[in-house]
Amino acid sequence: MNLTKSLKLAVVALAASGLALSASAQDLKGAGSSFVNPLFQKMFSQYTAAKVDYQSIGSGGGIAQLTAKTVDFGDSDAPLNDEQTTKMGGPAAVLHIPMTSGAVVVTYNVPGVAGGLKLSGKDLADIYLGKVKTWNSPEVKDSNPGVNLPNLPIVVIHRSDGSGTSFIFTDYLTKVNPDWASKVGKASAPNWPAGLGGKGSEGVAGLVKQTPGAIGYVELAYAVQNKMPYASIQNKGGKFIAPTIAATTLASNVAIPADTKVSVTNTDNAAGYPIASFTWALIYKDQNYNGRTKDQATKLVKLLWWNIHEGQKFCEALNYAPLSKSAVKAAEAVLKSATYGGKAIL
Amino acid sequence: MSVLLLLIILGVLTTLIMESMPSIKSLGIGYLWGKVWDPVQNIYGAYPFLIGTLLTSFIALIISVPFSFAIAIYLGEYNPKGWLSDLLKNTVELIAAVPSIIYGFWGLFVLVPLVRTLEMKLNILPYGVGVFTASIVLAVMIIPYGASLGITLIRMVPSPLKEGAYALGATRWEVIRSVIMPYTRSGLFAGVLLSLGRALGETMAVTMLIGNTTALASVFKDVIFGPGNTMASVIANEFAEADHTLYVSALIELGLVLFFVTVVINLIGKRIITRFTNN
Numbered sequence: 112m113n114l115t116k117s118l119k120l121a122v123v124a125l126a127a128s129g130l131a132l133s134a135s136a137q138d139l140k141g142a143g144s145s146f147v148n149p150l151f152q153k154m155f156s157q158y159t160a161a162k163v164d165y166q167s168i169g170s171g172g173g174i175a176q177l178t179a180k181t182v183d184f185g186d187s188d189a190p191l192n193d194e195q196t197t198k199m200g201g202p203a204a205v206l207h208i209p210m211t212s213g214a215v216v217v218t219y220n221v222p223g224v225a226g227g228l229k230l231s232g233k234d235l236a237d238i239y240l241g242k243v244k245t246w247n248s249p250e251v252k253d254s255n256p257g258v259n260l261p262n263l264p265i266v267v268i269h270r271s272d273g274s275g276t277s278f279i280f281t282d283y284l285t286k287v288n289p290d291w292a293s294k295v296g297k298a299s300a301p302n303w304p305a306g307l308g309g310k311g312s313e314g315v316a317g318l319v320k321q322t323p324g325a326i327g328y329v330e331l332a333y334a335v336q337n338k339m340p341y342a343s344i345q346n347k348g349g350k351f352i353a354p355t356i357a358a359t360t361l362a363s364n365v366a367i368p369a370d371t372k373v374s375v376t377n378t379d380n381a382a383g384y385p386i387a388s389f390t391w392a393l394i395y396k397d398q399n400y401n402g403r404t405k406d407q408a409t410k411l412v413k414l415l416w417w418n419i420h421e422g423q424k425f426c427e428a429l430n431y432a433p434l435s436k437s438a439v440k441a442a443e444a445v446l447k448s449a450t451y452g453g454k455a456i457l
Numbered sequence: 458m459s460v461l462l463l464l465i466i467l468g469v470l471t472t473l474i475m476e477s478m479p480s481i482k483s484l485g486i487g488y489l490w491g492k493v494w495d496p497v498q499n500i501y502g503a504y505p506f507l508i509g510t511l512l513t514s515f516i517a518l519i520i521s522v523p524f525s526f527a528i529a530i531y532l533g534e535y536n537p538k539g540w541l542s543d544l545l546k547n548t549v550e551l552i553a554a555v556p557s558i559i560y561g562f563w564g565l566f567v568l569v570p571l572v573r574t575l576e577m578k579l580n581i582l583p584y585g586v587g588v589f590t591a592s593i594v595l596a597v598m599i600i601p602y603g604a605s606l607g608i609t610l611i612r613m614v615p616s617p618l619k620e621g622a623y624a625l626g627a628t629r630w631e632v633i634r635s636v637i638m639p640y641t642r643s644g645l646f647a648g649v650l651l652s653l654g655r656a657l658g659e660t661m662a663v664t665m666l667i668g669n670t671t672a673l674a675s676v677f678k679d680v681i682f683g684p685g686n687t688m689a690s691v692i693a694n695e696f697a698e699a700d701h702t703l704y705v706s707a708l709i710e711l712g713l714v715l716f717f718v719t720v721v722i723n724l725i726g727k728r729i730i731t732r733f734t735n736n
Contacts, residue, residue, distance in 0.1 A: 273698025308669025
């Protein structure tokens with residue numbers, strides 16, 4: 112039969128590809144954040160000293176894999192929480208290394224307002240709390256003098272799936288609006304008080320594009336690639352800042368603590384965009400575990416060192432914000448603290 | 458083989474129970490009627506999702522049954538042979554083979570604007586997405602399960618029975634009503650049960666269209682047309698990024714509840730089938 116013949120062929124082809132895979136074993140394995148995936152794929156394809164395999168399974172998955180010690184590094188859009196830290200052996204056992212920073216932008220669909228909408232953080236939170244209900248309400252009008260805002264109900268759109276994007280967004284709202292902080296708080300999937308949930312960035316974008324009066328949030332790169340309008344957000348200094356790569360980098364150009372586990376939303380930097388955050392690579396501080404060789408440990412640390420220096424040049428083309436000077440300095444110090452059997456690697 | 462299946466099911470059940478222990482211990486039975494799902498405060502209540510699952514599945518069933526029975530009767534009795542019949546039958550079965558994400562996107566970009574127009578005419582908040590939209594797409598997805606089984610069964614009705622009825626002067630409609638339907642009743646119902654099982658567990662298409670809100674509306678109209686959520690959809694959305702033990706456990710308990718809902722509905726269905734057949 113023709114069918115069995117082609118089936119056999121398919122099986123042989125599959126087996127061959129399996130062999131090919133196992134022959135080109137990867138030197139280093141990573142898993143985690145899907146937000147950083149496009150950048151990592153670009154970086155790792157250009158990095159020659161080691162072959163790296165990065166699986167974009169989400170921050171939570173990356174942390175779980177690193178806890179199970181099945182990967183060399185994880186990547187998360189939020190720093191480890193207390194429970195995750197304990198499971199990995201305490202705060203001293205794991206290192207956070209900032210890799211790049213990203214901005215979350217507020218996109219909208221207001222008939223007659225093509226671009227340049229301005230919003231303050233407090234009003235944004237009130238919109239997401241369901242307290243500010245229409246586009247022509249005084250809160251929105253105050254920030255947008257001269258803009259003809261329609262009398263249209265605001266339809267709030269948020270992510271339905273747990274995601275780092277939601278974490279950064281709610282982290283910001285928690286900082287700027289006490290009401291939000293007490294009623295909702297920050298989480299990758301909080302109990303949203305209002306609106307509709309769309310699955311993934313594409314779900315949010317789809318609902319915003321179709322619904323007149325909708326407001327939603329997506330990553331900067333997604334908004335740029337899909338040509339969606341985005342709002343300027345008022346920062347701590349009172350200025351309305353448009354989300355650009357430069358403004359996102361500036362957001363993290365502040366004093367960074369030694370462990371780099373800092374939230375840079377609502378930044379002190381006067382020209383910084385306020386809804387920005389790092390994404391962190393996670394590695395064990397002492398690399399001598401599970402029979403790992405010194406060679407493997409050195410390869411890993413060198414890769415991350417390359418990422419925060421030479422690798423940064425790939426950021427802008429992919430709409431990621433390169434690390435600020437203070438962030439690179441802090442990341443260098445963290446990487447230098449990595450050890451193998453108690454001895455420094457770098 | 459059947460022993461193996463039994464072992465798998467028992468294994469699934471034990472794992473679900475063991476993994477949801479932390480949540481069962483800390484939340485108790487109140488989990489079932491708690492209305493708040495707040496991972497930040499560690500408060501978990503499954504009630505809105507339980508209602509959402511049952512609502513979408515049964516509305517979908519009500520919409521799909523007339524279609525799947527009509528298809529079954531047409532292709533089983535009126536037009537059982539020939540290229541047209543084969544083409545239609547294969548097309549119906551193909552509906553089951555389309556990945557659910559395709560239905561999700563189709564719903565989001567084609568059906569949602571239509572539902573929104575309808576909602577504006579009915580003077581309901583025009584969200585577009587919601588329980589009703591999700592149910593329509595679910596209905597389309599489950600039609601082949603009822604229809605396929607129905608076609609096969611109706612074709613298997615012995616011709617002497619039908620010929621006897623025709624010989625007594627029965628019209629085609631009378632033959633369908635008093636010979637074919639009673640003969641295939643239990644099988645048709647089994648098909649309905651199969652579609653219901655499919656609807657209860659469907660995840661991707663539903664989560665893209667249901668609006669994903671925890672809050673349950675108080676007005677009936679808003680419950681049907683407004684946004685909601687289902688158990689399967691919550692699990693799919695939140696499991697990957699659930700970052701503490703109780704949260705993960707509460708999500709697994711949601712799976713356990715879904716498991717029991719499916720079992721209970723199947724048992725009730727079996728009872729109904731036995732009673733029908735005995736009469």
